[in-house]
């Protein structure tokens with residue numbers, strides 16, 4: 001059995017955050033991904049889960065302590081890890097390795113400290129649950145003030161936290177507040193749907209039927225496979241975004257016959273350099289030109305205020321074995337198509353290898369979701385909050401197009417732009433699409 005240090009991983013932009021809850025105690029048997037502590041900045045709270053399973057020997061933090069990346073959380077006697085001073089990477093321990101792979105750890109998560117005893121392995125805890133790096137994030141102002149474990153508790157009970165009054169510091173909602181809320185509803189002291197914080201006027205809640213409970217084994221053999229960590233995080237984000245953002249998707253088609261010829265030519269010229277240009281790099285450049293022309297697309301809603309961004313960081317959806325992630329390419333306006341091709345393919349590989357750091361998934365202004373390499377004609381991409389629009393791209397195909405005299409074969413690329421109708425009117429959505437069609441039809445227009 002080896003002793004393992006659990007340390008705080010990269011938690012994005014937060015340097016010093018306060019420990020507001022300690023969820024385990026020395027002597028506990030802990031599992032991989034079990035939350036150890038909850039930390040809170042002035043903007044968000046998040047849980048720091050364990051990256052290894054075992055017996056918690058000691059805790060190095062208490063409520064009120066300030067921690068940052070690398071802070072020691074506790075020592076664990078790792079179940080299954082071999083002793084003898086080997087690093088985790090060298091132990092061949094399947095569980096440990098698997099947890100890192102599933103949690104998209106940075107390579108340096110395995111680094112060991114020089115002044116520690118050799119049998120002590122140094123492992124940063126897994127990336128935080130609900131960290132600001134998840135594929136998309138709510139505006140902090142829109143979240144009820146509660147820790148992730150309380151939010152999870154409330155979700156399990158089907159409690160809408162916006163209806164619960166918080167009795168904790170700064171009005172934070174505690175587990176006891178949620179329990180009290182449920183008791184009050186059950187005893188009839190509080191009507192279901194009542195809003196103690198602010199009168200909702202009724203009709204605001206989703207009065208849905210409970211999820212169907214089905215014993216599938218009654219109908220045939222089944223296997224149960226837990227969702228991956230990425231799927232759980234991205235699923236929760238997608239669900240919130242789908243429910244909270246009034247989406248409209250506008251479809252259009254771009255004639256990319258000339259652009260495709262340029263792409264093929266560029267690939268020939270750059271074959272020796274090992275650079276492969278796909279449509280994605282052109283789409284990112286075109287998206288930036290359209291964002292410049294229609295600034296309300298390069299924005300986020302903060303309450304009643306539209307925050308217009310002066311920078312152009314574009315995310316792209318990447319399909320990985322563990323689920324969907326959205327790496328962000330910075331300053332796309334300052335980069336050329338070839339640079340973007342290199343960077344997106346490196347980031348896509350990093351995503352597939354589970355090695356993206358939280359900061360590499362933060363700060364996006366607009367996202368591109370390209371299913372073009374796979375197929376399809378059009379689809380409805382879900383907006384990656386707090387962004388206000390996303391461009392979905394399907395597979396191009398050669399179609400007969402009437403040129404006024406005859407049908408001619410042209411390569412047509414289907415575009416599906418989803419936008420937040422609170423921010424963007426239908427006419428603006430159609431104009432954005434039409435402008436993209438113009439740019440992709442004649443890429444020289446990018447220079448105008």
Ligand code: CAO
Nearest residue numbers: 278279280317318319348369370372373381382394395396
């Ligand atoms: N039409 C036709 N062919 C296309 C195309 C398009 N729109 N886009 C890409 N292709 C081709 C590429 O040129 C490449 O062809 P060759 O193999 O012949 O060179 C092939 O499809 C594979 O491309 P790719 O998918 O590897 O590369 P990419 O740059 O187009 O995409 C990435 C990279 C990371 C976006 C992609 O791999 C991926 O993960 N896509 C899925 C995104 C996703 O899941 N979106 C849904 C999210 S929910 O909204």
